[in-house]
Every structure is written in C-alpha cells, then in structure tokens.
Amino acid sequence: MYPSIKPVSESAFIIYFGDHIDLALPQLIARVKARLEQLSGFALIECIASYTTLLVEYHPLKISAIELHALIESALRELPAENQVAQGKCIELPTYYSLQSGPDLALIAKAKGLSIEHIISIHSQQRYTVCAIGFAPGFAFLASVDKAIQSPRHHKPRMLVPAGSVGIADQQTAVYPTQSPGGWNIIGNCPLPLFDPSGDPITPFSVGDSVQFNAIDFDDYVSLGGQICWDWRS
Amino acid sequence: MLGLEVLNPGVLSLVQDLGRFGVAHLGLSQGGPADLHAFCWGNRLLNNPSNSASIEIALGQASFKALADLSIAITGADMGASIDGISQANWQSFRLLKHQTLRFSGCRKGQRAYLSIEGGVQTKAIFDSVATVVRNQLGGLAQQGQDFSHGKPLQKGDKIAFQASREHAKQGQQLVPTQFIPDYSETLKIGVIESYQNDAFEAVQKHRFYQSQYVVTAHSDRMGIQLKGPKIESPVTGIISEGIVAGSIQIPANGLPIILACDRQTLGGYAKLGSVIKRDQWRLAQAKPGTKIHFEPADLNLATQQWMTFMRFFGL
Structure with missing residues (x-):
C-alpha cells in the first residue's frame, strides 16, 4: 500500500508514505527527495516534503510522466533501512520563555494545572523533528509536543504575532519567522533570524532535521537581538 | 533605460515573470502571472524571451507615461486602453512615443491585463525571479539602496526600466491570430x-x-x-x-x-x-x-x- 505514487496534475506526482504522523517518516522522505533530485537533474521544478508526503512537480518537456514514475520507483527501491537513515542536522534555538514574550504561558499553566517553570522545562527538554516547512517562508512545523502541554489553537487567531514567537498547536510547535497573524499558543521568543531572503541558507531548517529549544534569560535574549513586544493584540 | 513612469497604479499592478521556482520547499509561493496564456502572448508579440517580466494590471484604472520611444503590447482583459485619448486595441504590439500617456479604464471583459514592454521590465531578481508576491514580501521593483525588491505593487511615481533594442523599432506591428483570443465573458x-x-x-x-x-x-x-x-x-x-x-x-x-x-x-x-x-x-x-x-x-x-x-x- 505505501509508499504509493499518484499523479495530481498535468505535471506533478504526490508520493504517500503513510496515513498517520510518524516521526520516522520526515527523515525517510528527505532521503528519497535527495535521491530523486540526484536522479532527475533539472527536470524537477519543485519537491515539497511534508509529514507523510512528497509532492514532485516536473517539467514535462524535460522528462515524461512514465520516465519520472520509473525514477521515483527506483528512488524508493533504493531506500536504506530505517536504522541506516542518516540523522538530519540538529538546530539549537535559544528561547526566552516569559510571560512578556509568551503571553499564553499562563493560559496553558491554568488549563494543565502545571507551573510555568514546568511547562518551560517540558517544552525545552524535548527534541523535535522538522516535519514540514510552509504556511509562511521558513515556518517549520516541529513535532511532537509532550502530551502534558499540548494545547489547541486559539478559536480566534491573533491579528499580529511578533517575529520569533514560539507557539504550540496540539502536538506541533513552531517559531514564527516573520511577524504575521497566528492562532498558536505563544510561550516564548527565539531571537535568531529564521528567514532571511539575502542569507545563505535563507532558513536553517530542512525537513528531517531535529530542533532543540534552549531556555535563555532576559540579558542573553536582549544581547542576541531579542525585542520586547508591548502590545499583544488579541 | 527608463521606459515608463507610473502615473496611477490602479487597483493592483504587479511586476510578474513566469514565477519563482525551486523554493517552495522553504515555504515561498511561486507567484507569476495569474493568466499564463495572456502573459506569454504579450512577450511573444515583442519577441521577448518567455521569462521576461511584464506588468499584470488587475481591474484597470492604471496609467503610464512614456519616458522614451518603446514597443509595448497589451494582452488579456479588455480595459479600454487608450494612448493620449485615442483607443488602442488589445492583443497586438505597438509603439508608444516619449511623452505619450497610456491609460486603462475599467474592465470590460476579463479582469487582468498584461502590459509587456520590449526586452521586459528590468529589475533585480530574488531567487532567480522578479515575480511580485506581496504576501512573501519578495519581487517587484527594487527601491534605491535595496539589495532586492520587497514585494511591493507598483506605486505612483515608480519608473520602469526596459531593455531597448534596434530590432524593435524596425519591427512592424504584431497581432495575435484571432483563434487564440479568448472570450472572457463566457460561462x-x-x-x-x-x-x-x-x-x-x-x-x-x-x-x-x-x-x-x-x-x-x-x-x-x-x-x-x-x-x-x-x-x-x-x-x-x-x-x-x-x-x-x-x-x-x-x-x-x-x-x-x-x-x-x-x-x-x-x-x-x-x-x-x-x-x-x-x-x-x-x-x-x-x-x-x-x-x-x-x-x-x-x-x-x-x-x-x-x-x-x-x-x-x-x-x-
């Protein structure tokens, strides 16, 4: 049944690797993506990995659907066993957890009957997997948040969430790379730039990488360029 | 060299090439022309390379002043274009002379017109594309002193550079064959x-x-x-x-x-x-x-x- 290869448009296939979120899949998909890009040269236009899928858009004058289908099959056949999959890189994100930078800490503490310190230690002890990048440039969906602090999105998203905000939505956590509207529970702020169009790389994340949040104090936060948001509009 | 000055950008006028490809895995949208058919004909009428940048004008009400003699083409929606008050048909190339004003009124049929310009709109690319994606703050005209452009729609007073060539001045008017011109009012x-x-x-x-x-x-x-x-x-x-x-x-x-x-x-x-x-x-x-x-x-x-x-x- 899995993996399965399905055409979705005139010039795209989607590969399904499973039907539920499995933290082993993003690394596997990253390997298939890398292999497929090697095999198909300039014929691929986009290759978008996400949780359980890989979307492959191609240039039909450079490769035919039949040829690409065969290449995908061979990339899948050459998959290394799970324990041989190279670990992606680990990205450390210094994070200032506080009521000032994380206005939803109090909300989660109340809902879960935990102290704020406890929530911070649970969130920062876990190592997360980059499962997908999307929603906004450089926005990495990280899983899996410990059950003890999982919290649903706000019914009404905030009009404005500052850049660097660290949020929780159910089993996922993420950093908003740029200021945007957002409905996740904000618990802290990471002062590092996570999307810089003139940078190389423009975002540190790749699907399959792992991420570790490190709690920092106010002084470190400010010295890393962190800013205080005085106006948390709901 | 400078070809057009934006007198009025209208509702929404965007610089677009074919789009920004190969960066979707980083969360970047592709952008590009909403109507690829009309966009491609615009460049073809001017013998431009297919990825040359044009201006996508949504809903009309835009006007431009020529800063030099240049060849342009209008394809897509019929917005009642006129040059110094004399109406100018779509789906063909024509010469616009220095100091002349090109004006679009409201949409008659369709809602997006493409204004293509000889050699294509010249501006700095980011990730190999000048396509304007407002949401991603990328593409469009770069302002002075900026390394790249930040996804701004055209503004009043913007000056648009083009790549002049002798060929264009000599080349006669080009027309799109009627069988390729869609009727945008159909169900x-x-x-x-x-x-x-x-x-x-x-x-x-x-x-x-x-x-x-x-x-x-x-x-x-x-x-x-x-x-x-x-x-x-x-x-x-x-x-x-x-x-x-x-x-x-x-x-x-x-x-x-x-x-x-x-x-x-x-x-x-x-x-x-x-x-x-x-x-x-x-x-x-x-x-x-x-x-x-x-x-x-x-x-x-x-x-x-x-x-x-x-x-x-x-x-x-």
Missing part, C-alpha cells in the same frame, strides 16, 4: 483532473459537484478563487498537511470549493477533489465575480499533452 466549463483525496469523497458529493452551477465570488484573489454554490461534504475534517499544486480544488469545512492559484500557500490541510487543468486556471483568473462555472472531469493524458504543446509553443 466556463472547468476541467478537473481527479486526484488527491478524490476517492475518499462519497459518490453523491462528487455528483453534486459536477451537476451544480458555481459562481465566482468577490473574495477571489491571486491566492485562490472562492466559489458560491451547493456545499460539498468533505469526508474528513482535515488531512495531514501536504504539498498543493496550482489549481488544487480544496473543500474546507464550510463545503464551498476554493481553487488555489499562483500565490497559494505551499502546504494545505483540507481534502481536495483534484486539480483544475492549467488552461482553465488561466480562464478562472479572468473570471469576474458573478461568473458562472460548471466542472467536468478532464483526461489526465490529454491535459498533459495540451500543457506540453503550450510549453513548446511559447518555449517554456
């Missing part, structure tokens, strides 16, 4: 490649989707075309987010289909019935609010052949 039959979660939808839901009439609403934009009509029940409340192609037909919780367009997000978490074939995506980009549409299943192989023919024809 649309929209071809659907059944894919993604199509198999998971109940037969009765798919039947309703194909038998019903939908209407394009005013909430439509370059991210997606939002429709009004009978509701389609999705088999699931959400799916695990996955990559979405242009034309994807998403069924959100309210049951009203959304057809995702060129500025779409790269990932989506709603079930999809499939994707609209490219030719019909371009027709939808020209469909004003109130346009009636019907869906019909399309043959994947035929659609792929048609897409390849189009790519060959325009050298994409």
